[in-house]
Amino acid sequence: MAHGPSKGIGRWLFTTNHKDIGTMYLWFSFAMFLLGGFFAMVIRAELFQPGMQIIRPEFFNQMTTMHGLVMVFGAIMPAFVGLANWMIPLQIGAPDMALPRMNNLSFWILPFAFAILASTLFMEGGAPNFGWTFYAPLSTTYAPPSVNYFIFGVHIMGASSIMGSINIVATVLNMRAPGMTLMKMPLFVWTWLITAFLLIAVMPVLAGAVTMMLMDINFGTSFFDAAGGGDPVLFQHVFWFFGHPEVYIIILPAFGVISAIIPTFSRKPLFGYSSMVYATAAIAFLSFIVWAHHMFTVGMPLTGELYFMYATMLIAVPTGVKVFNWISTMFQGAMTFETPMLFSIAFVILFTIGGFTGLMLSIAPSDIQYHDTYFVVAHFHYVMVAGAVFSGTAAVYYWLPKWCGKMYNETMGKLQFWIAFIAFNITFFPQHFLGLAGMPRRYADYSLQFADWNMVSSIGAFVYGAAQLLFLYNVIHTIVAGKPVSEPKTWEGAEGLEWTVATPAPYHTFSTPPEVK
Amino acid sequence: MRPNVKQLFLRALALFMLSPLAFAAQAEAEGSSWLKGLNMTQGVTEVSRQIYDLHMLIFWVCVVIGVIVFAVMFYSMIVHRKSKGYKAANFHESTSVEIAWTVVPALILIVMAIPATSALINLYDTSEAELDIKVTGYQWKWQYEYLGEDVQFMSEIATPEAEIYNQEDKGEFYLAQVNNPLVIPVDTKVRFLITAKDVIHSWWMTDFGVKKDAIPGFINETWAKVEKTGVYRGYCTELCGQGHAFMPIVVNVVEKDEYAQWIADKKQAAAAMRELASKEFTMDELMERGEAVYNQSCASCHQANGEGIPGVFPAMKGGAITTGPVEGHLDIVVNGKGGTAMQAFGAQLSEVDLAAVITYERNAWGNNLGDVVQPVDVLTFKQGQ
Numbered sequence: 001m002a003h004g005p006s007k008g009i010g011r012w013l014f015t016t017n018h019k020d021i022g023t024m025y026l027w028f029s030f031a032m033f034l035l036g037g038f039f040a041m042v043i044r045a046e047l048f049q050p051g052m053q054i055i056r057p058e059f060f061n062q063m064t065t066m067h068g069l070v071m072v073f074g075a076i077m078p079a080f081v082g083l084a085n086w087m088i089p090l091q092i093g094a095p096d097m098a099l100p101r102m103n104n105l106s107f108w109i110l111p112f113a114f115a116i117l118a119s120t121l122f123m124e125g126g127a128p129n130f131g132w133t134f135y136a137p138l139s140t141t142y143a144p145p146s147v148n149y150f151i152f153g154v155h156i157m158g159a160s161s162i163m164g165s166i167n168i169v170a171t172v173l174n175m176r177a178p179g180m181t182l183m184k185m186p187l188f189v190w191t192w193l194i195t196a197f198l199l200i201a202v203m204p205v206l207a208g209a210v211t212m213m214l215m216d217i218n219f220g221t222s223f224f225d226a227a228g229g230g231d232p233v234l235f236q237h238v239f240w241f242f243g244h245p246e247v248y249i250i251i252l253p254a255f256g257v258i259s260a261i262i263p264t265f266s267r268k269p270l271f272g273y274s275s276m277v278y279a280t281a282a283i284a285f286l287s288f289i290v291w292a293h294h295m296f297t298v299g300m301p302l303t304g305e306l307y308f309m310y311a312t313m314l315i316a317v318p319t320g321v322k323v324f325n326w327i328s329t330m331f332q333g334a335m336t337f338e339t340p341m342l343f344s345i346a347f348v349i350l351f352t353i354g355g356f357t358g359l360m361l362s363i364a365p366s367d368i369q370y371h372d373t374y375f376v377v378a379h380f381h382y383v384m385v386a387g388a389v390f391s392g393t394a395a396v397y398y399w400l401p402k403w404c405g406k407m408y409n410e411t412m413g414k415l416q417f418w419i420a421f422i423a424f425n426i427t428f429f430p431q432h433f434l435g436l437a438g439m440p441r442r443y444a445d446y447s448l449q450f451a452d453w454n455m456v457s458s459i460g461a462f463v464y465g466a467a468q469l470l471f472l473y474n475v476i477h478t479i480v481a482g483k484p485v486s487e488p489k490t491w492e493g494a495e496g497l498e499w500t501v502a503t504p505a506p507y508h509t510f511s512t513p514p515e516v517k
Numbered sequence: 518m519r520p521n522v523k524q525l526f527l528r529a530l531a532l533f534m535l536s537p538l539a540f541a542a543q544a545e546a547e548g549s550s551w552l553k554g555l556n557m558t559q560g561v562t563e564v565s566r567q568i569y570d571l572h573m574l575i576f577w578v579c580v581v582i583g584v585i586v587f588a589v590m591f592y593s594m595i596v597h598r599k600s601k602g603y604k605a606a607n608f609h610e611s612t613s614v615e616i617a618w619t620v621v622p623a624l625i626l627i628v629m630a631i632p633a634t635s636a637l638i639n640l641y642d643t644s645e646a647e648l649d650i651k652v653t654g655y656q657w658k659w660q661y662e663y664l665g666e667d668v669q670f671m672s673e674i675a676t677p678e679a680e681i682y683n684q685e686d687k688g689e690f691y692l693a694q695v696n697n698p699l700v701i702p703v704d705t706k707v708r709f710l711i712t713a714k715d716v717i718h719s720w721w722m723t724d725f726g727v728k729k730d731a732i733p734g735f736i737n738e739t740w741a742k743v744e745k746t747g748v749y750r751g752y753c754t755e756l757c758g759q760g761h762a763f764m765p766i767v768v769n770v771v772e773k774d775e776y777a778q779w780i781a782d783k784k785q786a787a788a789a790m791r792e793l794a795s796k797e798f799t800m801d802e803l804m805e806r807g808e809a810v811y812n813q814s815c816a817s818c819h820q821a822n823g824e825g826i827p828g829v830f831p832a833m834k835g836g837a838i839t840t841g842p843v844e845g846h847l848d849i850v851v852n853g854k855g856g857t858a859m860q861a862f863g864a865q866l867s868e869v870d871l872a873a874v875i876t877y878e879r880n881a882w883g884n885n886l887g888d889v890v891q892p893v894d895v896l897t898f899k900q901g902q
Contacts, residue, residue: 014797050691051683058759058829124828131756136759137733138716142656144829144859153529205695226734232717267599269609297719297754298730299737302641306634317619324618327590332606334599343595352586363629365564368570368728369557372719372754436557438723440754443762445681447693449554478689 006455013108016100017507018085021107023403025082027394028110030472032074033389035118037465039067044427044461047454052445059336060444061129062121069150072250073157074114076384079392080253081164085193088168090498090505091186092515093177098170106163113156120146131442133150133243135381136224136235140216142145147217165203165269172196177497179516183274183451186296186496187255190277192322194284198245199289206242209235229335237429240291248287251351251383252280254391255322258344262326266333267493271297272325279318279325286315289316296367305364312362316355319467323352338491339413346421347387354382357432372442375435381428393420400475405504406482412474420467426460529802558724565726569638573691582622589790613890640726643738646708654711654718654731654753656858657760657817660865661699664710668783671865673813674763678821681763690700693750696813698767702776706742717859719755722768741771758858773786794868794892800876802817803889807877810870815878818858823882830858843888846875847849847898863899868892 005011005020015021042063055063085103089096097103100326109475120127125144129136139147172193176185185193199511210470212235215221222228224235263270292300300308326348335341357379361367370376401407431451435441439450446454489499497516501509559569597603605776651662655671662669675694679685690693703705713719713731725741743749751766771779798806811822819825823833833839838846850871853861862871872892875898879886 029581050687052681053683055899056759057762061759061761062758126829129758135717138756142716142758226732232734266597267605268607272611272615275610275615278846293779297728298732299735302638305641306636309633309637313630316626317622320622321615321619323586327586328592329609330590330593330613331597332603333593333607334603335594335597337594337600345590348590349587356583359579360572360575363566363571363575363633365640365726366575368640368726369568369723370564371728372721416842419649420776430630433555437554438752440721440752442756442763443752444759445692445762448689448691453554457763459722510889511615 014104016096016104016273018089018097018100018507019403019507021097022082022085024107025078025085026177028107029075029077029079032078032114034472036067036070036075037468039070039155040062040461041465043067044458047446049455050446050448050451057444058126058129061131061442064442065118065128066121067132069128070114071115071130071384071437072246073154073161074110074117074235076162076250076388076392077109078248080192080195080388081251083188083253083392083395083399084164084168086403087498088171088189088192089175090402090501090509091189091496092172092175092180093361093510093516094171094175095365095508095513097167098175099167100447102163103167105166106160109144109156110160113153114161115154116149117153118218120149123149123457127362133239135325136213136216136232137240140213140224140483142382143217146179148214154210155207158207158296160198161201165199167198168192168199168283168293173200177510177516181279184516186256187259187270187273187276187280188253191252191256191259191280194280195249198249198284198287199251202242202245202249205238206246209238211243212238233295236295236298237292240294241288241432243294244252244291245287246382247383250388252516254347254388255280257391258326258347261340261344261394262329262348263495264398264491264493265338265344266330267334268329268333269495270325271328271331272321274326275321279321283315286311286318290315291363293367294366296364298373309364310363313359316359318357321356323348331420338397338410339408339417340394340398340423342414342417343390346417347390348392350382350386350390350424354379354387357382366500370435372440373435374431374439374441377441378428378431378435381431386424392418396475397492399498400478401485402498402505403505404479404482405484405486406478407485407490408474408478408482412470416467416470416474419470420464421458423463423467427457427464428460430454430456431461463473520588525858529722544787546896560724560726561743561747561749562725562727562741563744564636564640564741565724566727567632567639571633574632578625578629578682640739643676643708643740646706648705648707648738649710650699650701650707651710651718651736652731654715654720654757655865656715656758657753657764659699659720659764659853661697661778663783666780666784667787668780670697670783670815671726672699674766674778676763676767690750692762693752693765693767695765697805698748698769699736700769700771700776700779701741701743702773703743704747705773705776706740708738708740711737711739713859717755718753718757718764720751720766721754722749722751724749724751725768728754746770746772783851790867790869797891797893798869798872798879798889800889803873803876804880806870806872807875808881810866810874811877811881814866815861815874823878823884831886833878835886839878840884840886843875843879843894844898846879847890847895850875850897851899852902868895871895 046060123146127146128150130139172189212223216223220229224230224232259270290312292308361370397413434450434453440447486503488503497514542773557569557572559566586665598760632755649664651664653660658671660671672695675696676692680687711729711731714734718731720731727741729737729739729741747770753761753764817832819833825832835884838849853859869892872895879888
C-alpha cells in the first residue's frame with residue numbers, strides 16, 4: 001500500500017524515494033552553482049582591469065581551481081543526476097530506482113565531499129591552486145598541504161558518481177514497463193544510459209590518477225616525477241583519459257533534455273530518433289580515443305599528433321547529426337516559445353558555436369596558437385554553460401509544473417532567459433577575441449592590449465550572475481505561490497509516460513506498471 | 518500584413534547574430550587595422566602563416582555551415598509558428614537526408630585534414646637548424662643557453678611591482694617586458710630545446726607560431742625561422758603557480774652581423790664575470806649588488822622586506838638559515854630545497870651575485886651578522902660538494 005513521505009528532517013535523511021533524492025540533488029547542485037558562480041565573480045572582478053586590485057595571484061589561482069572543480073563536480077554533474085532520479089523512473093514506467101538505498105548513500109556522501117573541498121579555503125597554505133586539471137608536478141611536489149583533502153574529496157565524488165551510474169544502468173535495463181523496448185525509450189533515458197556507462201568506465205581512472213598523486217606526495221613514489229623515473233606527461237594522459245569522456249558525461253544528458261523539449265514545443269515528433277541514439281553512442285565511443293587532443297603542445301610524436309587530430313575531427317560528424325536532427329524537428333513544426341523552448345533554442349545555437357570552435361581546436365597546427373588561451377576558455381564555456389547549464393535550466397522550467405503542481409510565471413521565465421542569453425554572450429564571446437589576440441588562460445593579470453574585452457567580459461559576467469538569482473527567485477516563487485495546475489499533461493505537445501501520471505506527481509508512481517504499446 | 522513586435526525583434530536578433538561575420542568578412546577583405554585584437558595575426562614565420570591560413574580556412578568553413586544551419590533554423594522559427602496558424606507536419610525520418618548530412622561533413626573534414634597534415638609535418642621538422650638554443654622554464658622566469666657558445670642568462674619580467682599593484686601608471690609593455698631578451702638572428706633556422714626545472718611551463722611566441730611545453734625531466738624540440746627583424750613578445754601558457762602571468766618572453770630578432778657582434782660581446786662579458794669572481798669585494802659593494810639581486814630573484818616570494826608570506830614562504834628577517842651558519846645558507850641558495858618552491862640558484866646566478874645576495878640576506882633587515890661572503894667562498898663551496 002502506497003504511503004506518503006515521513007515527517008521532518010528524517011524524510012530527507014533516510015529517504016529512498018527517487019523523487020525526494022532527485023529534489024535533493026537539484027537543490028544541492030544549485031547551491032554549488034551559486035558557490036562556483038561566486039568564485040567566478042571574484043575572478044571576473046579581479047580581471048575587470050589590468051593590475052592586481054582585489055586579490056593576490058596566489059588566491060586567484062585558488063579561485064580558478066575551485067570554480068572549475070565546484071562547477072564540474074558539484075553543480076553540473078549532480079544537476080543531471082537529480083534530473084535522472086526524478087525523470088528516468090517516470091519516463092520508463094518504473095516505481096523507483098533499482099537500488100534505492102544506494103541512491104540515498106550516493107547523494108548523502110556528496111555534501112561531505114564538498115564540505116571537505118570548501119574547507120581547504122580556510123587552511124594554512126590555502127585551497128588547491130593548480131587548476132581543475134591539476135597537472136603534476138604543480139599538484140604534487142609543489143602543491144599546498146590541502147591537496148590531500150582535495151584528493152579525499154575527489155574520491156568521495158567519484159564513489160558517489162559510480163554508485164549513481166550503477167543505479168541508473170540497473171534501473172534502465174531492468175525496470176522498464178512492459179512494452180518499453182530499448183528503442184522506444186525517451187532520448188533522455190538513452191543519453192543517461194550511455195553516460196552512466198561512461199562514468200563507470202572513467203571515474204576509476206580519475207580515482208587512479210589522484211591515488212598516484214597521493215602516493216607521490218606522501219609515500220615517496222615517483223609516478224609523475226622525472227627525477228625518480230616517472231613522467232609528468234603520464235599524469236596528463238591519465239587525467240584526459242578521464243577528462244575527455246567527462247565532458248561528454250556532462251553534455252550527453254543535456255542532449256537528452258533538448259531532445260525532449262524541442263519536439264514538445266514544435267508539436268512534431270523528434271526527427272531521426274534512431275540516428276540520435278546511434279550518434280550518442282558514436283560520440284561516447286569516440287570520447288575514449290581522442291583524449292590527447294588536450295595535449296597537442298606536450299611534444300607528442302608526429303604520428304600521435306596526427307592520429308589524435310584525425311580522431312578528434314571525426315567527432316564533428318555525429319555531433320552535426322544531432323544538430324541537424326533538432327533543426328529538422330523544428331522545421332515545419334507548429335512552434336511556440338515558452339521559457340523551456342527558448343533555453344533549448346539558445347542551447348542549439350550556442351552549443352553549435354561551441355562545436356565550431358571545437359572543430360577549430362581539433363586542427364592540431366592551429367591548436368598550437370589556441371591552446372591554453374582564452375579561445376579555449378570561450379569554447380568550453382559555450383558548451384558547458386550554454387550547453388549544460390542552459391539545458392538544465394530548460395529542464396527545470398519544463399518539468400517544474402509536473403514536480404510541484406504549480407506553473408511558473410512565463411513573463412519572469414522569459415525575462416530570465418533574455419538576461420541570461422544576452423549576458424552570457426557579452427561575457428564569453430569577447431573571450432574568443434582575447435584568445436586569438438594572445439591572452440593566455442589562468443592569468444591573474446594581463447597586458448594592456450587585453451584590457452577592453454576583459455572589462456566587457458566582466459560586466460557580462462556580473463549580469464549573468466545576477467540572472468541566476470532571478471532563476472532562484474522564479475523557482476521559489478513557483479513553489480510557494482505559482483498558479484496550481486492539475487492536468488497530467490502540462491504542455492500541449494508533450495509525449496511520454498511522465499505526462500500520464502497525475503500533476504503534481506504523487507509520492508509513489510507506477511506501482512502498477514503501465515502498458516506501453 | 519503588419520509585422521508584430523515579436524517578429525521585428527526576432528529579425529533584429531538574427532541580423533545581430535550574423536553581423537560580426539559581415540564585419541569580419543569586410544575587414545578581412547580590406548586588411549583593415551581595426552580587426553587587430555579580434556583575430557589571430559599572421560606572424561613572421563612560414564609556420565605561423567600556415568597556421569593562420571588553416572585558422573581562416575576552418576573559420577570560413579564553420580561560417581558557411583553556420584549560416585546555412587542557422588538560416589534554416591531562423592526561417593522555421595519565423596514561419597513555422599503556432600501563433601501564425603501553421604499546422605505541424607508529421608515527418609520524423611528520411612534515410613537519404615540523414616546519410617547526406619553524415620557523408621558531406623565527413624568529406625569536408627577529409628579535405629580539411631590535408632593542409633592540416635602538411636602544416637603539422639612542417640611544424641615538426643626541426644632538422645638542419647643553424648643555431649641551437651636551450652630554453653629552461655623556472656618558477657617564474659626563463660633561462661636561455663646558446664649551445665656551444667658558452668653563453669647563458671636568465672630572462673625575467675621587468676615590469677615593476679609598483680605598476681602591478683597600481684602605485685604607478687602602467688607602461689606600454691606592461692607584463693610583456695623582460696630584463697634580458699632572447700636575441701636571435703633573422704632568416705636563420707633556430708632550434709629551441711625546451712625543458713623546465715620545477716613545474717611544467719609552456720614557451721609561446723605567437724608571432725613565430727611556436728608553443729611548446731617545458732616539462733621537467735624531458736626536452737622538447739621546436740623551431741623558428743623568423744623573416745623580419747623586430748622585438749616580439751610572448752607569454753608562459755601553462756599554469757605554473759602564482760607567477761604564471763608574470764614570466765613573459767621577449768625575443769629580439771636582429772640582422773645576422775648584429776647578432777654576431779652581440780654574441781661576441783656576451784662571451785666577453787662571461788669571461789669578465791669569471792675574472793670578477795676572484796676579486797675581493799667590500800661589504801658595501803656586496804650589499805649594494807646583493808640588494809639588486811635579491812629584489813630581482815628572491816623578493817617575489819620572500820618579499821622585499823624579508824618577511825616572507827607566513828605559512829607559504831619563510832621569512833628571511835631573523836630566519837633560522839639567514840642567521841645560522843654560513844654553510845647552511847650557501848647550501849640552500851646554491852642547491853635549493855627539493856619539493857618546495859625554493860630553487861637551486863647555483864646554476865642561475867653568477868658566483869659574484871650569489872655571494873652578494875647571501876651577504877645581503879645576512880646583513881639586511883636587522884640581521885646584522887657582519888659576515889661577508891666572497892665569490893671565491895661560493896666557488897669553494899660549489900667545488901667542495
